[in-house]
Amino acid sequence: MPGGTLYKTDKQILNPRVAPMIGRTILHYEITEKLGEGGMGVVYKARDSHLKRFVALKVLPPEKVADPERKQRFVQEARAASALNHPNIVTVHDIDQWDGIDFIAMEYVEGKTLGELIGRKGLKLNEALKYAIQIADALAKSHAAGIVHRDLKPGNVMVTPDGRVKVLDFGLVKLTETAPVGPEDSTVTEKPSTELGLIVGTASYMAPEQAEGRNVDARSDIFSFGSLLYEMLTGRRAFQWDSQALTLAAISHREPPPLPGETPHDLEKVIALCLRKDPARRFQHMGDAKVELEQLKEELDSGKLAGAAASERRHGRLRMWAAIAAAALLLAAVVVWRQREGRLPIDLKAVALTSYSGIEDDPSLSPDGSKVAFQWNGEKEDNYDIYVKQIGGSGTPVRLTTDPAIDCCPAWSPDDRWIAFVRKQKSNWAVLLIPSVGGPERELTEISKSSALSWTPDAKWLAFSEQDSPPQGPLSIWAINVDTIERRRLTTFVTQSAGAEFPLGDSAPAISPDGSALAFARQVKSYIWSFYVQRLTRDLRPQGEPKMVTDRRYGYEGGIAWTANGREIVYAAGGGAVQSLWRVPAYGGRAPRRLPYASPAAIEPAIASSPPRLVYTWWLRNVNLWRLDLRTGERKMLIGSTYDQRIPQYSPDGRKIALQSDRSGNMEVWTCDADGSDCLQITHFDGPQCGTPRWSPDGRWLALDSRVEGQSEIYVVAADGGKPRRITYHPHGDLIPSWSHDGLWIYFASDRSGQYEVWKAPKDGGESVQVTRSGGYAALESPDGRYIYYDKLSEPGLYKMPALGGEEMQILHAGPPAGQFATFGVTSKGVYFRPDADAKAIQFFDAATGKISSIAALDKPLNGLCVAPDDAHLVWAQTDRVSMDLMLVDGFR
Structure with a gap:
């Protein structure tokens, strides 16, 4: 039963648990029966003894009344809906409290939900237009009053027996009405109810910005209206x-299936305009969509639309038969070519293989592809x-290792005997073997860092990445x-800078199915990879020398696999929300192609030949902004979404x-109001890593770094957007x-002297000056x-030195962690900082006394x-959720 609706349906079942009400x-309201229940309350049918009519009472369950935020939204609903007076919007009669019960008295509507009327086949065209026009009119009215519905769906639309539409449940609205603005006043808006990470609404009908937890406005309702109209016509x-996670990702990155062929072209255009990803x-305006729909309805009623459609169908049939003839010839050619290639076309789809709590990653398929x-x-x-x-099985997975240390990077041997993996040790890592059916482990070697592993086809050698000089x-x-423990070098990378942020070079080895080639990723600069094949x-x-098969790629997150025929490699690249899987010929001849059926944020591909299938990791990571009031200790989320903000x-x-x-698909610089609202994208590099923005003292400019030219360079851009201006020019980062x-x-920070030091450059560009001499990274004056x-x-x-030059002084020995920039903030009173790399806390160093105090304990990584200029608030970015599941694509070749 749809949540929070105000009606009685034919399928209603009363819950004995609520009998006391x-x-x-x-x-003066006599409760007669329960109608429905949703996240914002329970709805009862009641008789108004004063006016002798039935009403719908929405009340908060007693155990929920103590929740201030829920109660605030409950009252907000009543005030918003009571301001609306429209024949297609349910009427609010009263809001009151009695004996600790908060309630709203609303118009009682008899009829069926739009969802019940739609069914599996959808509505007739004239019915769909009749209802859609009324819904559009209701939304236009609410939008004009500054009210966004936020949860438009078939269950929140009632149709009375005489065909009148009533839009219900404004329990998820956002008030955007502004207060009067005087000469010294700033605009005041209601805070979004997605506060504290709550994404409000029903997944399938959300707009992309709503699914991502960003601010919404009336255009979000327009997207939901497009989804509703699509369902009215198709029944799906x-x-x-x-x-829900896949649905939210699809809303942001995929298009719905095509509409039925008989759908009028002008109506298709209306739906397409509603469903555009970019608001x-x-x-x-909802009124614009309503005008278009009214015009279509008039044409349909007059017969013009039917005649046009019939004409279109006649011409369409001629075009169809011509297309069929051409397609038949093309299909024959394709089949012949596909048969020569040993494969036939197939529609592929990714489905969930695992959905356990926690993180599942690093898949490796058995030789027969069954596990x-x-x-x-x-x-x-x-x-x-x-x-x-077992793929296709429903049982609990078999646990092979039980060591308290981290075990990762499994690789199934081609002879099915072993699974190789990597284990974390105190100061390094170890490569081990375990029988694929379980049993005693065997250590092969120690390596300096965790590494992907890859077997040769004869199961005698195991490839890994290793540092030449840790x-x-x-x-x-x-x-x-694996028998003699002989080590053999396969690649050499010699251009490592002495002061690089982290080790560069070659990683992610993948040996081809016939053993004749090695594919790997080469990180040539920080955050920049290319993919190579070594014969x-x-x-x-x-x-010979390895051959580069792709140009430089940003945002590589791991994983390379060969297709079963050994002609292509599949890899993960893209970064942020556009991270995906790609395939490219191993020996040249065609540009990389993205796998359209792979989920966004797909990494770590694994491939089997028989049966042909692909398994990969689907990685979701939410990094959100939180704010702490340093005066009261109150903390709250400022920005929460399914993307990364830091x-x-x-x-x-x-x-x-x-x-x-990365909410735009790539990591870019954004600004927002101090309360997290009104986010604005400032840069549009569309690919290279970009970030670490800093305001100029007058607030007019932002300095940032970006890797447009490969290496990281410093840029300056106007605080309200524009073309970035490059400040530094140097081959080092x-x-x-x-x-x-x-x-x-x-x-x-720059490594142009051989190690990372603090430098400075004139704000308009020019010769840079070295500031520190014994190491330096992130700096704040x-x-x-x-x-x-x-x-x-x-x-x-943490260190300090006079800005005009002089000796450095170490003021903190236990923090901030080495190389993790933006983990401290300087104020006139001292320094707020993260104590070390593993600490989930924020501390304060008092510059006057030298004492350190605890400010906040965190339960997630920072x-x-x-810190705000007035020292009243502290804002930090926090990784609130990391989810990794395995996805399966059957039929992949």
Whole structure:
């Protein structure tokens, strides 16, 4: 039963649990029966003894009344709906409280829900238009009053026996009405009810911005209206996948299936305009969509639309037969070609293979493709071990390892005997073997860092990546003989910079099915990868130089696999919300192609030849902004969504926050109001990693770093958007900018001297000046301009030195963590900081006393913090949710 509706349906079943409410009288309302229940309350049918009529009472269950936020939204609903007076909107009669019960008295509507009328086949065209026009009129009225419905769906639309539409349940509205603005007043808007991470609404009908937890407006209702109209015509939802997470991802990144062929073209255009992902490209007003629908209805009633449709069908049939003839010839050619290629066309779809609590990652298929090995942190989410699952089976996966250390990166041997994997040790990692059916483990070798593993076809050698000279040396690909323990180098990477942020070089080895080649990822600069193929001799030695098969790729997250025929490689690349799987010929001839059936944020592909199938990891990560009131201790979420927002920075006047976010598909710089509303995209690099924004002292400019040219460079852009202006030009990486207090200089980190130091450049560009001499990374100048505070890449702690030059002084030994920038904020009184890399806390260093105090305990990892100019609030980014599940694509070749 739809939640919160105000009617009695033919399928209603009363719940005995609520019997005590039946028969009670609340003020002058005599409750007769329960009608429905939803997240915002329980709805009863009641008789108004004063006016001798039936009403619908929506009340909060007693156990919910104590929830201030729920009660506030409950009252908000009544006030919003009571302001509306429209024949297609349910009428609100009263709002009151009695004996601790909060309730709203509403018009009682008899009839059926639109969902009941739609059924599986949809509505006739004239019925769909008749109802759609009334719904559009109701929404136009509410939008004009500053009210957004936020939960438009078939269950919230009633149709009376005489065909009148009533839009119900404004319990999820957002008030956008502004208060009067005087000469010294600023605009005041109601805060969105997605506060504290709550995404309000029904998944299949949400607009992309609503599904991502961003601010919504009337155009979000227009998207929902388009979804509703689509369902009225087809009998199926525009966006309906196997889980809510998949549905939300589809809303943001996929289009609905085509409408039926008999749908008038003009109506298709109306629905397409409603369902555009970008709100700026939709209908901007509900009234515009209503006018289009009214015109279509007039044409249908006059017969013009039917005649046009019939003509179109006649012409369409001629075109159809011509197309069929051409398609038959083309299909014959395709079949012949596909047969030569050993494959036939097939419609592919990704389905969930695992959906356990916690994180499942690093899939590896058995040689016969019937089982998958993977790492999982278990039902308690307390330790990563290696598990095996039968594909198609419904039982609990078999746990192979039980060590308290982290086990990851399984690789199933081609002879089905072993599963190789990697285990974390105190100071390094170990490569081990375990029988694929379970049994005693066997350690092969130690390596400096975790690595993907890949077997040769004869199951005698195992490839992995290893540093040539830990801890900062470059990575190369090696192989180890599992019988003799002989090591053999397969690739060499020699361009590692001494001061790089982390080891560069070669990783993610994948040996081809016939053993003649090795595919791998080469990180040539920070965050920039290319994919290579190295030819191998029969005795597993490199033959010639490796060949690059892709240009540089941003946002590579791991995983390379060969197709079963050994002609292509599949890899993960893209970054942020557009992270996906790609395939490219291993030896050239065609540009990379994205796999359209793979989920967004797909990584770690694994492929089997018989049966032909692909398994990969679907990775969802929510990094949200939180705010702490330093005066009261109150904390609340500012921005919550299914995307990544981090590295926040207050503007000098405290009214804005700059941040980096991938909500547009790529990591870009955004700004928002200090309360998290009105987010605005500032940069549009559309690909390269971009971020760490810092405001100029006058609030007019933002400094940032971006990898447009490959290496990271410093840019400046107007705070309200525009074309970024490049400040630094150097083949080494320049990153993490910040401003001097007078706005004349921009500090940044650079390894141009051989290790990372703090440098500064004039704000308009020019010759850079080295500031530190014994290491430096992220730097902030004190508000009075006397000191520079900075951390170092190679060791934890915080340092300061006079801004005009002088000796450095270490003021903190236990934090911030080495190399994790934006983990401290400088104020006139001291420094807020994260103590170390593993700490889930924020502390404060008092500059006057030298004492350290605890500010906040966190339960999630921190990704950047900043302090308001008036020292009243602290904002930080926090990883609230990480979810990884395995997905299966059968028929992949």
